Amino acid sequence: MKQIQFYTIKSSGGLKAEISTLGAKITKLLVANGKGEVKDVVLGFRTAEEWQTKETYFNAICGRVANRIKDGVFEIRDESGEPRVYHLPINNGPNSLHGGLEGFNAKVWEVTGQSAYEITLHYRSKDGEEGYPGNLDVWVTYTVTKDNTLRIHYEAKTDAPTIVAMTNHAYFNLAGEGSGRVDGHELQVFADRYTPFDEFTCPIGTVESVEGTPMDLRKPTRLGERMKDPYFATWRGIDNNWCLCAWDAPKELRHAATLKADGRTMECWTTLKGLQVYTGNWIEQNKGKSGKVYDVQHAVCLEAQNWPDSVNHADFPDVVLRPGEKLDEVTEYRFS
Helix, strand or coil, X not given: CCCCCEEEEECCCCCEEEEECECCCEEEEEEECCCCCEEECECCCCCHXXXXXXXXXXXXXXXXXXXXXXXXXXXXXXXXXXEEEEECCCCECCEEECCCCCCHHHCECEEEEECCCEEEEEEEECCCHHHCCCXXXXXXXXXXXXXXXXXXXXXXXXXXCEEXXXXXXXXXXXXXXXXXXXXXCEEEEXXXXXXXXXXXXXXXXXXXXXXXXXXXXXXXXXXXXXXXXXXXXXXXXXXEEEECCCCCCCCCCEEEEEEEECCEEEEEEECCCEEEEECCCXXXXXXCCCCCEECCCCCEEEXXXXXXXXXXXXXXXXXXXXXXXXXXXXXXXXXX
16 A cells, blocks of 8 residues: 555634545544634544554545445446446445445545645546446545635546545544544534435435424434434434435535534535435444544534435436536535
8 A cells, every 4th residue: 555644734714634645534623612722523543554444434535436325236328328237345234335345435545736725635446446437536625714614625537437426424523532422512404304214224215304203403403312312223323314405406505514512613515415414323442543432422424425325216416427527516614
């Protein structure tokens, strides 16, 4: 494996991030609260070796396709218009998760641009990698702004029809990494629909209203209270997709969610059409960067992405990318 490097970017407003070439991961994110107390609000590890071997999705770019593809199978039309079936590695029950056995989170990216407040990383995913067709070039640019926003810009181009739907899998604890469970965090999700899933947490293909269900987070809700609901208990917490807009809605930057704790507020804004909320249900006894141990529900992920298994549902967002087209998506985490 290539040598792993770490780069620091900092805004004039004080927001500071460290980015690794391994998985294009956010390895540190330093944020002040209203009292001026600065804490690192993403979980993580001390050494490059630990980043490679422990909880490898921590704060990483996941792809080619984030989340689950049912049975690891999808069909798209090739350049001649003929339908072709592709088979991906199975790594999550019967499904393919986060790009396969070695997705983008496990790759060493190349830095192609850098300034004091911005860094761009590039990775070329070759034709056939993890079963996906086409040579795919992807770029991710992290920018920290003077108004304390961490902006993530995703771009991609391909030389053959393929599918791509990336996300960043940041594990947030706004009270500071290593501070324990996120029960006291308050979450609001600006979505009135969600995608129900099967026993393997893969969508069944319908879209339903959150009204009258545990999925209704339209008002600020303490995570500790909601995670106790029997609906979420089977999966040890929340791991669900909310629909931020209709599958065919025009692209625009939308307010997806607001998370609050310890005098810090984080708003998630995105051009993507879904938000997967995950409460670190399977973190188990990992010694983190400050020497404290991470465990179940010690973090919450707000993964802006397209809906899981979109390629296999006609009325889900289109994740097919073709030659001559360019993927162009943005997610922002705004701190105050």
